[in-house]
Amino acid sequence: MTDHPTLSHADEKLLQALRHLPDVPPTPGLPAAFHRRLEAQASAGRPIGPWVLAALAAALLIALGAGWWVDRNRREAEIADLRAELTNALRNLPAPGRFEAVNQAGNSNLRDDRVVEALTHALLTDPNTNVRVAAADALGRVANAQSLADAARRSLGAERSPFVQSAMLQNLQRLSGGERAQIVERFLGRRDLDPTVRSEAEQGGGL
Amino acid sequence: MDAVAGESDRDLMRALQGGKTAALEILFLRHHPRIHGFLARLTCDRDAADDLVQEVFLRVLKYRARYDTSRDFVAWLFRIARNLAASHFARHRRDSADDPADWADNNPSTLDLLIAGEDHQQLARAVAALPFAHREVLLLRGTEGLSHRDVALALGCSEGAARVRLHRALSALKRKWSALAGESR
Numbered sequence: 001m002t003d004h005p006t007l008s009h010a011d012e013k014l015l016q017a018l019r020h021l022p023d024v025p026p027t028p029g030l031p032a033a034f035h036r037r038l039e040a041q042a043s044a045g046r047p048i049g050p051w052v053l054a055a056l057a058a059a060l061l062i063a064l065g066a067g068w069w070v071d072r073n074r075r076e077a078e079i080a081d082l083r084a085e086l087t088n089a090l091r092n093l094p095a096p097g098r099f100e101a102v103n104q105a106g107n108s109n110l111r112d113d114r115v116v117e118a119l120t121h122a123l124l125t126d127p128n129t130n131v132r133v134a135a136a137d138a139l140g141r142v143a144n145a146q147s148l149a150d151a152a153r154r155s156l157g158a159e160r161s162p163f164v165q166s167a168m169l170q171n172l173q174r175l176s177g178g179e180r181a182q183i184v185e186r187f188l189g190r191r192d193l194d195p196t197v198r199s200e201a202e203q204g205g206g207l
Numbered sequence: 208m209d210a211v212a213g214e215s216d217r218d219l220m221r222a223l224q225g226g227k228t229a230a231l232e233i234l235f236l237r238h239h240p241r242i243h244g245f246l247a248r249l250t251c252d253r254d255a256a257d258d259l260v261q262e263v264f265l266r267v268l269k270y271r272a273r274y275d276t277s278r279d280f281v282a283w284l285f286r287i288a289r290n291l292a293a294s295h296f297a298r299h300r301r302d303s304a305d306d307p308a309d310w311a312d313n314n315p316s317t318l319d320l321l322i323a324g325e326d327h328q329q330l331a332r333a334v335a336a337l338p339f340a341h342r343e344v345l346l347l348r349g350t351e352g353l354s355h356r357d358v359a360l361a362l363g364c365s366e367g368a369a370r371v372r373l374h375r376a377l378s379a380l381k382r383k384w385s386a387l388a389g390e391s392r
Contacts, residue, residue, distance in 0.1 A: 011377045014377055015349045017330055018349025025240065026256070034235055034264060035232065038232070041268075129229065129232075161229075162232065194237070196237050
């Protein structure tokens, strides 16, 4: 019995033609969006513990201090608060608290070397994948190109999670073509990559 | 992440059933472009496809216990995607209301020219202009290359019914494609 015996030759050719319809690629950043939905769903299912309340309080403080309209002195104080809250969360809070603090730092619009340093540290060392993905997203928003390139080199050289790898690859779009290609080329030298991430790197790396 | 990149889909589903949510992340990275393409063509709405493809994988998580690891994961994924797209259409009523009686007669010579010329943009427009029920079977069998068995699984019908639906959809597509080509001349 053939695969579809009732089809005419023209039908067969038409089926072949259907295999070549124009591609409709997903919106860039869809994996990160899905990751956020997954995380939100997981968070909704968890009971609110004291660490979450502490993280929310910290997030509120950070959000309150995040405006561009304040004067320089107040702005410096806000950056100091953000650094302190972030550092405290990363050192002392469980994963949900660290995740919240990192997200708030990324959304704050406050650019500061030590905040970037703390986020980079979270990206490279935090044991929780979700926190590392949030750190990658945050760095993409608040780090300058040089800091971002340094973080990408270190993360993509060792990171094993495809989700974190994917988030960092998205960030590379902010870098110059030559620097991006250099980082991607080195990343592609790894033998343990997920095929989808490898493909993403090949398509987005300018190689 | 405990789930290892490079594991088969079935192994990842077993891991997910065992509580390792990280396995879902790998499955998403691996399959979302293809499922998104199917949903975008089926709904003719890329933004809706962005949302629906996430819903597909959230349902994989929700119904992970129902997945039989002896069966093909991709076919199961297409079934979820197809059902979600059908619900989307029921809500938004964006299906084509074309009446087959209005379509021009099939002209084999025109069709041969179209196929030979590989006018895939025109073909995509013809597919988009078909009713949902035709479009879904054409995309599953033609564009995605699923076997008749897997098409039937995705559509929730018998394999024989799937073959009949494919045959009818192909006839409709030929008429529509030829008619569109005639209009563009």
